[in-house]
Amino acid sequence: DEKHIEIKTPQGTAVSVRLTKQTRFTEKGNPKATAPPALGDRVVIEAMKENKILTATEVHYSAAKHAPVATQ
Numbered sequence: 001d002e003k004h005i006e007i008k009t010p011q012g013t014a015v016s017v018r019l020t021k022q023t024r025f026t027e028k029g030n031p032k033a034t035a036p037p038a039l040g041d042r043v044v045i046e047a048m049k050e051n052k053i054l055t056a057t058e059v060h061y062s063a064a065k066h067a068p069v070a071t072q
Contacts, residue, residue, distance in 0.1 A: 002019065002036075003018065003019055004016050004017060004018050004019055005017050005019055005036070005037070005043070005045070005056065005059065007043060007045065015054070016054070017045055017047055017054045017055070017056045018053060018054065018055045018056065019036070019055075019056055019059075020055060020056075022057070023055075023056045023057065023058070023059060024057070024058045024059070025037070025058075025059050025061070026058065026059070026060045026061070027061055027062065028060070028061065028062035028063075029062070036059065037059065037061035038063075040064040041061045041062065041063055041064050042061060042062050042063075042064060043059055043060065043061045044059075044060040044061075045058070045059050045060075046058040046059075046060075
């Protein structure tokens with residue numbers, strides 16, 4: 001939702017990161033993007049930790065890689 005983003009790490013752990021009005025979003029290939037990532041997108045998040053809560057300052061993202069379509 002607009003208040004947090006939940007990510008799955010390469011190890012399979014789910015991590016929740018709080019979003020604020022100051023959080024900046026950057027889409028790969030579209031530096032003027034301001035919208036948050038879509039479900040399944042790959043993200044790199046720059047965050048600050050305060051009282052065990054992660055708050056995103058920047059979210060860099062790109063579209064999820066699509067699996068190749070099997071042909072027969």
